[in-house]
Amino acid sequence: MSTLDSDPPGAPDTIATYVFAVCRELDPAVLTALPGLTGNTPVRALRFGPLTAVVQHVEAALFTAEAWQERLSDEYELERCARAHHQVVSAAAACGPTVPLALATLYRGDERAGQALQEDADRFHTALRRIEGRVEWGVKVYAATAPPAPAAPPLAPAGGSGPGPGAGRAYLDRKRGLQRRREHQHDEALRTADTVDTALRALAAASRRLRTHGQxxxxxxxxxxxxxxxxxxxxxxxxxxxxxxxxxxxxxAHIEMSGPWVPYSFAGEV
Known part of the structure:
Protein backbone atom coordinates (compact mmCIF):
# COMPACT_ATOMS: atom_id res chain seq x y z
CA MET A 1 0.00 0.00 0.00
CA SER A 2 1.13 3.54 -0.64
CA THR A 3 -0.16 7.03 -0.08
CA LEU A 4 0.34 10.39 -1.75
CA ASP A 5 3.70 11.04 -3.36
CA SER A 6 5.62 14.19 -2.57
CA ASP A 7 4.11 17.48 -3.66
CA PRO A 8 5.65 18.94 -6.84
CA PRO A 9 5.85 22.75 -6.93
CA GLY A 10 2.52 24.38 -7.70
CA ALA A 11 0.52 21.11 -7.46
CA PRO A 12 -3.06 21.40 -6.22
CA ASP A 13 -3.42 20.13 -2.68
CA THR A 14 -7.11 19.23 -2.66
CA ILE A 15 -7.49 16.62 -5.41
CA ALA A 16 -5.38 13.49 -5.94
CA THR A 17 -5.35 10.91 -8.73
CA TYR A 18 -5.95 7.39 -7.44
CA VAL A 19 -4.57 4.68 -9.76
CA PHE A 20 -6.24 1.27 -9.75
CA ALA A 21 -4.46 -0.56 -12.55
CA VAL A 22 -2.52 -0.36 -15.81
CA CYS A 23 -3.48 -2.09 -19.05
CA ARG A 24 -2.95 -1.87 -22.79
CA GLU A 25 -6.47 -1.47 -24.12
CA LEU A 26 -9.62 -0.55 -22.26
CA ASP A 27 -13.26 -0.11 -23.22
CA PRO A 28 -14.30 3.01 -21.25
CA ALA A 29 -17.85 1.69 -21.12
CA VAL A 30 -16.87 -0.97 -18.56
CA LEU A 31 -16.00 1.79 -16.08
CA THR A 32 -19.13 3.89 -16.48
CA ALA A 33 -21.23 2.50 -13.63
CA LEU A 34 -18.40 1.81 -11.18
CA PRO A 35 -18.40 3.92 -7.98
CA GLY A 36 -14.69 3.36 -7.35
CA LEU A 37 -13.45 4.61 -3.99
CA THR A 38 -15.85 7.49 -3.50
CA GLY A 39 -18.76 7.35 -5.94
CA ASN A 40 -18.45 11.13 -6.33
CA THR A 41 -16.17 11.27 -9.37
CA PRO A 42 -16.00 9.02 -12.43
CA VAL A 43 -13.62 6.10 -12.78
CA ARG A 44 -11.87 6.75 -16.10
CA ALA A 45 -8.94 6.00 -18.38
CA LEU A 46 -5.69 7.98 -18.39
CA ARG A 47 -3.35 7.34 -21.32
CA PHE A 48 0.42 7.45 -20.90
CA GLY A 49 2.34 6.43 -23.99
CA PRO A 50 0.88 3.19 -25.40
CA LEU A 51 -0.54 2.16 -22.02
CA THR A 52 -3.67 3.12 -20.10
CA ALA A 53 -4.10 3.68 -16.37
CA VAL A 54 -7.48 3.29 -14.68
CA VAL A 55 -7.87 6.26 -12.34
CA GLN A 56 -10.25 8.33 -10.25
CA HIS A 57 -10.01 11.75 -8.65
CA VAL A 58 -10.30 11.63 -4.86
CA GLU A 59 -9.95 14.17 -2.07
CA ALA A 60 -6.26 14.32 -1.16
CA ALA A 61 -7.07 14.86 2.52
CA LEU A 62 -8.65 11.41 2.67
CA PHE A 63 -5.39 9.70 1.69
CA THR A 64 -2.66 11.39 3.68
CA ALA A 65 -0.43 9.02 5.67
CA GLU A 66 -2.35 9.87 8.83
CA ALA A 67 -5.77 9.40 7.22
CA TRP A 68 -4.73 6.09 5.70
CA GLN A 69 -3.46 4.80 9.05
CA GLU A 70 -6.88 5.57 10.50
CA ARG A 71 -8.50 3.62 7.67
CA LEU A 72 -6.19 0.65 8.30
CA SER A 73 -7.46 0.47 11.86
CA ASP A 74 -11.11 0.42 10.72
CA GLU A 75 -11.76 -3.12 9.50
CA TYR A 76 -15.05 -2.24 7.80
CA GLU A 77 -13.61 0.76 5.95
CA LEU A 78 -10.48 -1.12 4.89
CA GLU A 79 -12.59 -3.96 3.49
CA ARG A 80 -14.82 -1.48 1.67
CA CYS A 81 -11.80 0.13 -0.01
CA ALA A 82 -10.31 -3.25 -0.92
CA ARG A 83 -13.59 -4.42 -2.48
CA ALA A 84 -14.01 -1.19 -4.44
CA HIS A 85 -10.42 -1.41 -5.70
CA HIS A 86 -10.87 -5.05 -6.74
CA GLN A 87 -14.16 -4.29 -8.52
CA VAL A 88 -12.47 -1.70 -10.73
CA VAL A 89 -9.44 -3.92 -11.42
CA SER A 90 -11.71 -6.84 -12.37
CA ALA A 91 -13.72 -4.67 -14.75
CA ALA A 92 -10.54 -3.54 -16.50
CA ALA A 93 -9.19 -7.10 -16.62
CA ALA A 94 -12.30 -8.21 -18.50
CA CYS A 95 -10.92 -6.17 -21.45
CA GLY A 96 -7.47 -7.74 -21.46
CA PRO A 97 -4.31 -8.25 -19.37
CA THR A 98 -4.25 -5.82 -16.47
CA VAL A 99 -1.62 -5.01 -13.85
CA PRO A 100 -3.29 -4.16 -10.51
CA LEU A 101 -1.58 -1.46 -8.48
CA ALA A 102 -1.33 -1.53 -4.71
CA LEU A 103 -4.24 -0.31 -2.67
CA ALA A 104 -3.98 3.46 -2.11
CA THR A 105 -1.59 4.32 -4.96
CA LEU A 106 -2.05 8.06 -5.48
CA TYR A 107 -0.40 11.01 -7.19
CA ARG A 108 -0.82 14.77 -7.03
CA GLY A 109 -2.90 15.08 -10.18
CA ASP A 110 -3.11 13.40 -13.58
CA GLU A 111 0.08 14.97 -14.92
CA ARG A 112 2.19 13.68 -12.05
CA ALA A 113 0.50 10.27 -12.30
CA GLY A 114 1.25 10.03 -16.01
CA GLN A 115 4.90 10.99 -15.48
CA ALA A 116 5.45 8.49 -12.68
CA LEU A 117 3.73 5.65 -14.51
CA GLN A 118 5.67 6.37 -17.70
CA GLU A 119 8.91 6.08 -15.73
CA ASP A 120 7.81 2.55 -14.78
CA ALA A 121 6.56 1.64 -18.27
CA ASP A 122 9.15 -1.09 -18.88
CA ARG A 123 8.01 -2.96 -15.78
CA PHE A 124 4.37 -2.67 -16.84
CA HIS A 125 5.12 -4.02 -20.32
CA THR A 126 7.02 -6.97 -18.81
CA ALA A 127 4.23 -7.73 -16.35
CA LEU A 128 1.55 -7.52 -19.05
CA ARG A 129 3.44 -9.98 -21.24
CA ARG A 130 3.85 -12.29 -18.26
CA ILE A 131 0.16 -12.43 -17.32
CA GLU A 132 -1.43 -12.23 -20.78
CA GLY A 133 -3.89 -15.08 -21.27
CA ARG A 134 -3.33 -16.29 -17.71
CA VAL A 135 -5.25 -16.17 -14.45
CA GLU A 136 -4.43 -16.76 -10.81
CA TRP A 137 -5.71 -19.65 -8.70
CA GLY A 138 -5.33 -19.76 -4.93
CA VAL A 139 -4.91 -23.08 -3.12
CA LYS A 140 -4.81 -23.68 0.64
CA VAL A 141 -4.14 -26.99 2.39
CA TYR A 142 -5.03 -27.63 6.04
CA ALA A 143 -3.73 -30.20 8.49
CA ALA A 144 -6.28 -32.27 10.38
CA THR A 145 -7.35 -30.87 13.76
CA ALA A 146 -5.08 -32.19 16.52
CA PRO A 147 -6.58 -34.72 18.99
CA PRO A 148 -7.55 -33.36 22.42
CA ALA A 149 -5.07 -33.53 25.29
CA PRO A 150 -5.54 -36.44 27.74
CA ALA A 151 -7.32 -35.66 30.98
CA ALA A 152 -5.10 -35.31 34.02
CA PRO A 153 -5.53 -37.98 36.74
CA PRO A 154 -7.97 -36.85 39.46
CA LEU A 155 -6.58 -35.48 42.70
CA ALA A 156 -7.01 -37.63 45.78
CA PRO A 157 -9.82 -36.36 48.03
CA ALA A 158 -8.79 -35.41 51.55
CA GLY A 159 -8.69 -38.50 53.74
CA GLY A 160 -9.71 -40.74 50.82
CA SER A 161 -8.00 -43.05 48.45
CA GLY A 162 -6.54 -41.46 45.32
CA PRO A 163 -5.64 -42.88 41.93
CA GLY A 164 -3.33 -45.85 41.82
CA PRO A 165 0.44 -45.35 41.99
CA GLY A 166 0.80 -45.80 38.21
CA ALA A 167 -1.83 -43.20 37.25
CA GLY A 168 0.63 -40.31 36.99
CA ARG A 169 3.06 -42.33 34.88
CA ALA A 170 0.23 -43.48 32.62
CA TYR A 171 -0.90 -39.88 32.17
CA LEU A 172 2.62 -38.76 31.20
CA ASP A 173 2.90 -41.69 28.77
CA ARG A 174 -0.40 -40.69 27.15
CA LYS A 175 0.76 -37.09 26.93
CA ARG A 176 4.05 -38.07 25.29
CA GLY A 177 2.20 -40.37 22.91
CA LEU A 178 -0.16 -37.56 21.98
CA GLN A 179 2.77 -35.24 21.28
CA ARG A 180 4.35 -37.87 19.01
CA ARG A 181 1.05 -38.33 17.15
CA ARG A 182 0.72 -34.57 16.71
CA GLU A 183 4.27 -34.31 15.35
CA HIS A 184 3.65 -37.25 12.99
CA GLN A 185 0.36 -35.69 11.88
CA HIS A 186 2.06 -32.36 11.18
CA ASP A 187 4.89 -34.02 9.25
CA GLU A 188 2.31 -35.88 7.15
CA ALA A 189 0.48 -32.62 6.50
CA LEU A 190 3.68 -30.94 5.31
CA ARG A 191 4.37 -33.85 2.97
CA THR A 192 0.83 -33.52 1.64
CA ALA A 193 1.39 -29.80 1.07
CA ASP A 194 4.51 -30.58 -0.95
CA THR A 195 2.62 -33.21 -2.97
CA VAL A 196 -0.15 -30.72 -3.80
CA ASP A 197 2.29 -27.92 -4.63
CA THR A 198 4.42 -30.14 -6.88
CA ALA A 199 1.39 -31.39 -8.82
CA LEU A 200 -0.04 -27.90 -9.37
CA ARG A 201 3.27 -26.28 -10.25
CA ALA A 202 3.48 -28.73 -13.15
CA LEU A 203 0.35 -27.08 -14.61
CA ALA A 204 1.35 -23.49 -13.88
CA ALA A 205 3.47 -20.95 -15.71
CA ALA A 206 4.58 -19.64 -12.30
CA SER A 207 3.76 -20.21 -8.65
CA ARG A 208 4.27 -18.54 -5.29
CA ARG A 209 4.11 -20.02 -1.81
CA LEU A 210 2.64 -17.33 0.41
CA ARG A 211 2.70 -16.88 4.17
CA THR A 212 0.44 -19.40 5.90
CA HIS A 213 -2.15 -18.27 8.44
CA GLY A 214 -2.34 -19.51 12.02
CA GLN A 215 -5.22 -21.58 13.31
CA ALA A 253 -6.66 -33.55 2.93
CA HIS A 254 -8.84 -30.47 3.28
CA ILE A 255 -7.87 -28.46 0.17
CA GLU A 256 -9.49 -25.12 -0.64
CA MET A 257 -9.31 -23.63 -4.12
CA SER A 258 -10.33 -20.12 -5.15
CA GLY A 259 -10.31 -18.29 -8.47
CA PRO A 260 -9.84 -17.55 -11.21
CA TRP A 261 -8.54 -14.15 -10.15
CA VAL A 262 -6.75 -11.25 -11.75
CA PRO A 263 -3.07 -12.24 -11.25
CA TYR A 264 -2.38 -9.99 -8.26
CA SER A 265 0.40 -12.26 -6.98
CA PHE A 266 2.32 -12.16 -10.26
CA ALA A 267 1.60 -8.78 -11.86
CA GLY A 268 4.35 -7.04 -9.91
CA GLU A 269 7.07 -9.50 -10.88
CA VAL A 270 9.49 -8.85 -13.71
Whole structure:
Protein backbone atom coordinates (compact mmCIF):
# COMPACT_ATOMS: atom_id res chain seq x y z
CA MET A 1 0.00 0.00 0.00
CA SER A 2 1.13 3.54 -0.64
CA THR A 3 -0.16 7.03 -0.08
CA LEU A 4 0.34 10.39 -1.75
CA ASP A 5 3.70 11.04 -3.36
CA SER A 6 5.62 14.19 -2.57
CA ASP A 7 4.11 17.48 -3.66
CA PRO A 8 5.65 18.94 -6.84
CA PRO A 9 5.85 22.75 -6.93
CA GLY A 10 2.52 24.38 -7.70
CA ALA A 11 0.52 21.11 -7.46
CA PRO A 12 -3.06 21.40 -6.22
CA ASP A 13 -3.42 20.13 -2.68
CA THR A 14 -7.11 19.23 -2.66
CA ILE A 15 -7.49 16.62 -5.41
CA ALA A 16 -5.38 13.49 -5.94
CA THR A 17 -5.35 10.91 -8.73
CA TYR A 18 -5.95 7.39 -7.44
CA VAL A 19 -4.57 4.68 -9.76
CA PHE A 20 -6.24 1.27 -9.75
CA ALA A 21 -4.46 -0.56 -12.55
CA VAL A 22 -2.52 -0.36 -15.81
CA CYS A 23 -3.48 -2.09 -19.05
CA ARG A 24 -2.95 -1.87 -22.79
CA GLU A 25 -6.47 -1.47 -24.12
CA LEU A 26 -9.62 -0.55 -22.26
CA ASP A 27 -13.26 -0.11 -23.22
CA PRO A 28 -14.30 3.01 -21.25
CA ALA A 29 -17.85 1.69 -21.12
CA VAL A 30 -16.87 -0.97 -18.56
CA LEU A 31 -16.00 1.79 -16.08
CA THR A 32 -19.13 3.89 -16.48
CA ALA A 33 -21.23 2.50 -13.63
CA LEU A 34 -18.40 1.81 -11.18
CA PRO A 35 -18.40 3.92 -7.98
CA GLY A 36 -14.69 3.36 -7.35
CA LEU A 37 -13.45 4.61 -3.99
CA THR A 38 -15.85 7.49 -3.50
CA GLY A 39 -18.76 7.35 -5.94
CA ASN A 40 -18.45 11.13 -6.33
CA THR A 41 -16.17 11.27 -9.37
CA PRO A 42 -16.00 9.02 -12.43
CA VAL A 43 -13.62 6.10 -12.78
CA ARG A 44 -11.87 6.75 -16.10
CA ALA A 45 -8.94 6.00 -18.38
CA LEU A 46 -5.69 7.98 -18.39
CA ARG A 47 -3.35 7.34 -21.32
CA PHE A 48 0.42 7.45 -20.90
CA GLY A 49 2.34 6.43 -23.99
CA PRO A 50 0.88 3.19 -25.40
CA LEU A 51 -0.54 2.16 -22.02
CA THR A 52 -3.67 3.12 -20.10
CA ALA A 53 -4.10 3.68 -16.37
CA VAL A 54 -7.48 3.29 -14.68
CA VAL A 55 -7.87 6.26 -12.34
CA GLN A 56 -10.25 8.33 -10.25
CA HIS A 57 -10.01 11.75 -8.65
CA VAL A 58 -10.30 11.63 -4.86
CA GLU A 59 -9.95 14.17 -2.07
CA ALA A 60 -6.26 14.32 -1.16
CA ALA A 61 -7.07 14.86 2.52
CA LEU A 62 -8.65 11.41 2.67
CA PHE A 63 -5.39 9.70 1.69
CA THR A 64 -2.66 11.39 3.68
CA ALA A 65 -0.43 9.02 5.67
CA GLU A 66 -2.35 9.87 8.83
CA ALA A 67 -5.77 9.40 7.22
CA TRP A 68 -4.73 6.09 5.70
CA GLN A 69 -3.46 4.80 9.05
CA GLU A 70 -6.88 5.57 10.50
CA ARG A 71 -8.50 3.62 7.67
CA LEU A 72 -6.19 0.65 8.30
CA SER A 73 -7.46 0.47 11.86
CA ASP A 74 -11.11 0.42 10.72
CA GLU A 75 -11.76 -3.12 9.50
CA TYR A 76 -15.05 -2.24 7.80
CA GLU A 77 -13.61 0.76 5.95
CA LEU A 78 -10.48 -1.12 4.89
CA GLU A 79 -12.59 -3.96 3.49
CA ARG A 80 -14.82 -1.48 1.67
CA CYS A 81 -11.80 0.13 -0.01
CA ALA A 82 -10.31 -3.25 -0.92
CA ARG A 83 -13.59 -4.42 -2.48
CA ALA A 84 -14.01 -1.19 -4.44
CA HIS A 85 -10.42 -1.41 -5.70
CA HIS A 86 -10.87 -5.05 -6.74
CA GLN A 87 -14.16 -4.29 -8.52
CA VAL A 88 -12.47 -1.70 -10.73
CA VAL A 89 -9.44 -3.92 -11.42
CA SER A 90 -11.71 -6.84 -12.37
CA ALA A 91 -13.72 -4.67 -14.75
CA ALA A 92 -10.54 -3.54 -16.50
CA ALA A 93 -9.19 -7.10 -16.62
CA ALA A 94 -12.30 -8.21 -18.50
CA CYS A 95 -10.92 -6.17 -21.45
CA GLY A 96 -7.47 -7.74 -21.46
CA PRO A 97 -4.31 -8.25 -19.37
CA THR A 98 -4.25 -5.82 -16.47
CA VAL A 99 -1.62 -5.01 -13.85
CA PRO A 100 -3.29 -4.16 -10.51
CA LEU A 101 -1.58 -1.46 -8.48
CA ALA A 102 -1.33 -1.53 -4.71
CA LEU A 103 -4.24 -0.31 -2.67
CA ALA A 104 -3.98 3.46 -2.11
CA THR A 105 -1.59 4.32 -4.96
CA LEU A 106 -2.05 8.06 -5.48
CA TYR A 107 -0.40 11.01 -7.19
CA ARG A 108 -0.82 14.77 -7.03
CA GLY A 109 -2.90 15.08 -10.18
CA ASP A 110 -3.11 13.40 -13.58
CA GLU A 111 0.08 14.97 -14.92
CA ARG A 112 2.19 13.68 -12.05
CA ALA A 113 0.50 10.27 -12.30
CA GLY A 114 1.25 10.03 -16.01
CA GLN A 115 4.90 10.99 -15.48
CA ALA A 116 5.45 8.49 -12.68
CA LEU A 117 3.73 5.65 -14.51
CA GLN A 118 5.67 6.37 -17.70
CA GLU A 119 8.91 6.08 -15.73
CA ASP A 120 7.81 2.55 -14.78
CA ALA A 121 6.56 1.64 -18.27
CA ASP A 122 9.15 -1.09 -18.88
CA ARG A 123 8.01 -2.96 -15.78
CA PHE A 124 4.37 -2.67 -16.84
CA HIS A 125 5.12 -4.02 -20.32
CA THR A 126 7.02 -6.97 -18.81
CA ALA A 127 4.23 -7.73 -16.35
CA LEU A 128 1.55 -7.52 -19.05
CA ARG A 129 3.44 -9.98 -21.24
CA ARG A 130 3.85 -12.29 -18.26
CA ILE A 131 0.16 -12.43 -17.32
CA GLU A 132 -1.43 -12.23 -20.78
CA GLY A 133 -3.89 -15.08 -21.27
CA ARG A 134 -3.33 -16.29 -17.71
CA VAL A 135 -5.25 -16.17 -14.45
CA GLU A 136 -4.43 -16.76 -10.81
CA TRP A 137 -5.71 -19.65 -8.70
CA GLY A 138 -5.33 -19.76 -4.93
CA VAL A 139 -4.91 -23.08 -3.12
CA LYS A 140 -4.81 -23.68 0.64
CA VAL A 141 -4.14 -26.99 2.39
CA TYR A 142 -5.03 -27.63 6.04
CA ALA A 143 -3.73 -30.20 8.49
CA ALA A 144 -6.28 -32.27 10.38
CA THR A 145 -7.35 -30.87 13.76
CA ALA A 146 -5.08 -32.19 16.52
CA PRO A 147 -6.58 -34.72 18.99
CA PRO A 148 -7.55 -33.36 22.42
CA ALA A 149 -5.07 -33.53 25.29
CA PRO A 150 -5.54 -36.44 27.74
CA ALA A 151 -7.32 -35.66 30.98
CA ALA A 152 -5.10 -35.31 34.02
CA PRO A 153 -5.53 -37.98 36.74
CA PRO A 154 -7.97 -36.85 39.46
CA LEU A 155 -6.58 -35.48 42.70
CA ALA A 156 -7.01 -37.63 45.78
CA PRO A 157 -9.82 -36.36 48.03
CA ALA A 158 -8.79 -35.41 51.55
CA GLY A 159 -8.69 -38.50 53.74
CA GLY A 160 -9.71 -40.74 50.82
CA SER A 161 -8.00 -43.05 48.45
CA GLY A 162 -6.54 -41.46 45.32
CA PRO A 163 -5.64 -42.88 41.93
CA GLY A 164 -3.33 -45.85 41.82
CA PRO A 165 0.44 -45.35 41.99
CA GLY A 166 0.80 -45.80 38.21
CA ALA A 167 -1.83 -43.20 37.25
CA GLY A 168 0.63 -40.31 36.99
CA ARG A 169 3.06 -42.33 34.88
CA ALA A 170 0.23 -43.48 32.62
CA TYR A 171 -0.90 -39.88 32.17
CA LEU A 172 2.62 -38.76 31.20
CA ASP A 173 2.90 -41.69 28.77
CA ARG A 174 -0.40 -40.69 27.15
CA LYS A 175 0.76 -37.09 26.93
CA ARG A 176 4.05 -38.07 25.29
CA GLY A 177 2.20 -40.37 22.91
CA LEU A 178 -0.16 -37.56 21.98
CA GLN A 179 2.77 -35.24 21.28
CA ARG A 180 4.35 -37.87 19.01
CA ARG A 181 1.05 -38.33 17.15
CA ARG A 182 0.72 -34.57 16.71
CA GLU A 183 4.27 -34.31 15.35
CA HIS A 184 3.65 -37.25 12.99
CA GLN A 185 0.36 -35.69 11.88
CA HIS A 186 2.06 -32.36 11.18
CA ASP A 187 4.89 -34.02 9.25
CA GLU A 188 2.31 -35.88 7.15
CA ALA A 189 0.48 -32.62 6.50
CA LEU A 190 3.68 -30.94 5.31
CA ARG A 191 4.37 -33.85 2.97
CA THR A 192 0.83 -33.52 1.64
CA ALA A 193 1.39 -29.80 1.07
CA ASP A 194 4.51 -30.58 -0.95
CA THR A 195 2.62 -33.21 -2.97
CA VAL A 196 -0.15 -30.72 -3.80
CA ASP A 197 2.29 -27.92 -4.63
CA THR A 198 4.42 -30.14 -6.88
CA ALA A 199 1.39 -31.39 -8.82
CA LEU A 200 -0.04 -27.90 -9.37
CA ARG A 201 3.27 -26.28 -10.25
CA ALA A 202 3.48 -28.73 -13.15
CA LEU A 203 0.35 -27.08 -14.61
CA ALA A 204 1.35 -23.49 -13.88
CA ALA A 205 3.47 -20.95 -15.71
CA ALA A 206 4.58 -19.64 -12.30
CA SER A 207 3.76 -20.21 -8.65
CA ARG A 208 4.27 -18.54 -5.29
CA ARG A 209 4.11 -20.02 -1.81
CA LEU A 210 2.64 -17.33 0.41
CA ARG A 211 2.70 -16.88 4.17
CA THR A 212 0.44 -19.40 5.90
CA HIS A 213 -2.15 -18.27 8.44
CA GLY A 214 -2.34 -19.51 12.02
CA GLN A 215 -5.22 -21.58 13.31
CA UNK A 216 -6.64 -18.56 15.11
CA UNK A 217 -7.48 -17.26 11.61
CA UNK A 218 -8.46 -20.54 9.96
CA UNK A 219 -10.56 -21.87 12.85
CA UNK A 220 -11.87 -25.42 12.86
CA UNK A 221 -10.32 -26.21 9.49
CA UNK A 222 -7.01 -26.86 11.24
CA UNK A 223 -3.50 -25.51 10.79
CA UNK A 224 -2.76 -24.15 7.32
CA UNK A 225 0.24 -25.92 5.80
CA UNK A 226 0.07 -24.49 2.27
CA UNK A 227 -1.05 -21.10 1.01
CA UNK A 228 -0.04 -20.81 -2.62
CA UNK A 229 -0.90 -18.95 -5.81
CA UNK A 230 -0.57 -20.42 -9.31
CA UNK A 231 -0.42 -18.51 -12.59
CA UNK A 232 -2.20 -20.74 -15.10
CA UNK A 233 -3.26 -20.35 -18.72
CA UNK A 234 -6.93 -19.38 -18.85
CA UNK A 235 -7.70 -22.35 -21.12
CA UNK A 236 -6.36 -24.85 -18.54
CA UNK A 237 -9.17 -24.30 -16.02
CA UNK A 238 -10.49 -27.86 -16.32
CA UNK A 239 -7.02 -29.28 -15.87
CA UNK A 240 -6.19 -27.45 -12.65
CA UNK A 241 -9.63 -27.83 -11.07
CA UNK A 242 -9.60 -31.52 -11.98
CA UNK A 243 -6.12 -31.88 -10.48
CA UNK A 244 -7.32 -30.39 -7.19
CA UNK A 245 -10.28 -32.80 -7.09
CA UNK A 246 -7.90 -35.73 -7.69
CA UNK A 247 -5.53 -34.50 -4.98
CA UNK A 248 -8.38 -34.31 -2.48
CA UNK A 249 -9.21 -37.96 -3.17
CA UNK A 250 -5.56 -39.04 -3.20
CA UNK A 251 -4.49 -37.31 0.01
CA UNK A 252 -7.75 -37.07 1.96
CA ALA A 253 -6.66 -33.55 2.93
CA HIS A 254 -8.84 -30.47 3.28
CA ILE A 255 -7.87 -28.46 0.17
CA GLU A 256 -9.49 -25.12 -0.64
CA MET A 257 -9.31 -23.63 -4.12
CA SER A 258 -10.33 -20.12 -5.15
CA GLY A 259 -10.31 -18.29 -8.47
CA PRO A 260 -9.84 -17.55 -11.21
CA TRP A 261 -8.54 -14.15 -10.15
CA VAL A 262 -6.75 -11.25 -11.75
CA PRO A 263 -3.07 -12.24 -11.25
CA TYR A 264 -2.38 -9.99 -8.26
CA SER A 265 0.40 -12.26 -6.98
CA PHE A 266 2.32 -12.16 -10.26
CA ALA A 267 1.60 -8.78 -11.86
CA GLY A 268 4.35 -7.04 -9.91
CA GLU A 269 7.07 -9.50 -10.88
CA VAL A 270 9.49 -8.85 -13.71
Missing amino acids: ESTGARGAQVLNAAYLVAADRTEEITGAVRSLRRLTG
